[in-house]
């Protein structure tokens with residue numbers, strides 16, 4: 001088994017969002033990666049430039065960030081070739097690591113565009129080093145920049161940032177400084193290839209929360225009627241808990257609930273509604289044991305929303 005820390009650079013439509021190709025809003029132009037063994041020792045590096053076929057002019061932001069121009073990319077490989085090289089170089093048993101949660105998704109979106117998605121099986125467990133850095137050093141899920149983390153950990157800066165291989169390399173150096181137990185406990189799951197059937201649904205228990213990723217539904221409403229989606233089970237004792245505050249939505253994407261386990265206390269529920277590229281829906285539900293203060297906050301939030309709606313209705317009547 002080896003760890004593959006990778007980073008992508010991508011370009012987007014230079015003529016604005018209206019003119020973009022919807023199935024590939026971000027066209028990958030560079031892949032950089034570092035291979036680590038099980039002791040996190042660096043074994044090898046990988047780098048490919050990719051010749052664009054969708055957006056042939058650089059978006060001004062891309063140009064600013066990566067300081068590269070189109071002529072340089074002319075020497076790049078076709079995407080399918082770079083991808084093949086990348087997967088072969090990685091080897092059979094790999095665990096992917098990235099800075100943030102975007103790269104694996106965009107990689108697969110590009111693969112899908114070129115009909116290569118069957119080369120990689122999803123959902124994909126991976127390590128989001130940005131998230132784990134936050135959990136270990138800031139005791140919460142922050143989203144610091146890679147350079148911020150590098151400075152914080154006093155890692156020597158020999159190269160610039162925002163080149164795929166440099167960023168992959170720095171991410172690997174940050175990863176080496178993480179506590180191994182924390183790293184392994186807090187893996188992420190990329191669901192670009194989301195579960196389709198009941199059998200493919202995902203349920204995992206992390207040290208201080210549990211996560212459930214549902215199968216697909218035709219609509220948000222259908223999802224929010226499903227018993228399994230709504231279920232709030234204590235992830236410590238596995239007891240089905242009654243909800244003290246029923247699922248309520250803050251907006252159409254996020255729903256919250258509050259349950260109580262006689263043994264383990266308050267359980268906060270959060271459902272995030274996810275839309276697939278094909279217009280279907282699935283949910284990511286997290287359940288977390290919380291203190292009384294957080295429990296009160298959820299209760300208050302729900303009460304305020306109810307009051308707001310009530311006032312709105314009354315206003316409508318007058």
Ligand SMILES: [Zn+2]
Pocket residue numbers: 234235236237238239261262263264265
């Ligand atoms: Zn319990």
